Amino acid sequence: MRVIAAIPNSLTWARVVAIPLLVALYWLPITAELRDGLATGLFVVAALTDWLDGWLARRWGVVTAFGAFLDPVADKLIVAAALVMLLSLDRAQPWVAFVIIGREIAISALREWMAELGQRRSVAVHWVGKLKTVAQLVAIPMLLWGRPLLGVDMLLLGNWLVIVAALLTIWSMFYYLNQAWPHLRGAMDPSKPAQKDPRDTAAVDPRDSAAGDPHNPAAGGPHNPAAVDPHNLAAMERSKPSVGAPSNSATINSPKPEAIVSPGTGRQDQPETEADQSPNSSR
Numbered sequence: 001m002r003v004i005a006a007i008p009n010s011l012t013w014a015r016v017v018a019i020p021l022l023v024a025l026y027w028l029p030i031t032a033e034l035r036d037g038l039a040t041g042l043f044v045v046a047a048l049t050d051w052l053d054g055w056l057a058r059r060w061g062v063v064t065a066f067g068a069f070l071d072p073v074a075d076k077l078i079v080a081a082a083l084v085m086l087l088s089l090d091r092a093q094p095w096v097a098f099v100i101i102g103r104e105i106a107i108s109a110l111r112e113w114m115a116e117l118g119q120r121r122s123v124a125v126h127w128v129g130k131l132k133t134v135a136q137l138v139a140i141p142m143l144l145w146g147r148p149l150l151g152v153d154m155l156l157l158g159n160w161l162v163i164v165a166a167l168l169t170i171w172s173m174f175y176y177l178n179q180a181w182p183h184l185r186g187a188m189d190p191s192k193p194a195q196k197d198p199r200d201t202a203a204v205d206p207r208d209s210a211a212g213d214p215h216n217p218a219a220g221g222p223h224n225p226a227a228v229d230p231h232n233l234a235a236m237e238r239s240k241p242s243v244g245a246p247s248n249s250a251t252i253n254s255p256k257p258e259a260i261v262s263p264g265t266g267r268q269d270q271p272e273t274e275a276d277q278s279p280n281s282s283r
Helices: 001-024 032-060 064-088 093-116 127-144 154-188 198-202 231-237 251-253
Strands: none
Touching: 001 032, 032 064, 032 127, 064 093, 064 127, 064 198, 093 154, 127 231
16 A cells, blocks of 8 residues: 555656756757757656646545645756756747746745635636646647648747747736735734744743733732742742631730839839730739
């Protein structure tokens, strides 16, 4: 089962490995016709794996989060590499390459930002984006071959088709931007705080968010019983009256009265205390 589950991702990895091989073909000391034939064949095989890996993953029920991430990345990389090579061969127009590569960068960043807001489904793949990908994967091999085939001028046909792909690319870009526009408009309003990923908010310790507030128990302020200094706590315990002691703190802390000397006898008499003056006294 593990071997079967690894096949779709292996096909995706093969498409990634094909990228440096495609570029290396243009540095080998071989004829232009052989080079173009090998580059065209390599790109066609890579394009077929783009369809095959997704189909196998869904059919066998082995769709993985890593495969969902790597598959579009591999598509964008191999298309960008092929367009750069076509520019060096003067077989593609610069504005077409800019539109296609620039759109991929912009929409990838948009999807990442929307995922942070928990709104990735708003910019999920649409049929316009799929049609754009098909147009690119058909037009680029024609331009890589760049010569007539069966009486058809592949270079001319490929140029027209890649322009159609560029227009579909612009269409799909505006579609995704329109889907994300409510969130983009809110993010451009300076009076509204920046929205954060709810997963990040849930992971914040409330004591961290309340740090620096001396009146907030979560900040460790004086109202928090857990924030009392252990030395002060010990002093508070010592200051508590013992069991059975009178509750009148004034009586406990009152100073001891001084003795009074009798003028005739020279005997020192102790003044009466409040207890002695009580009606219930034994005197």
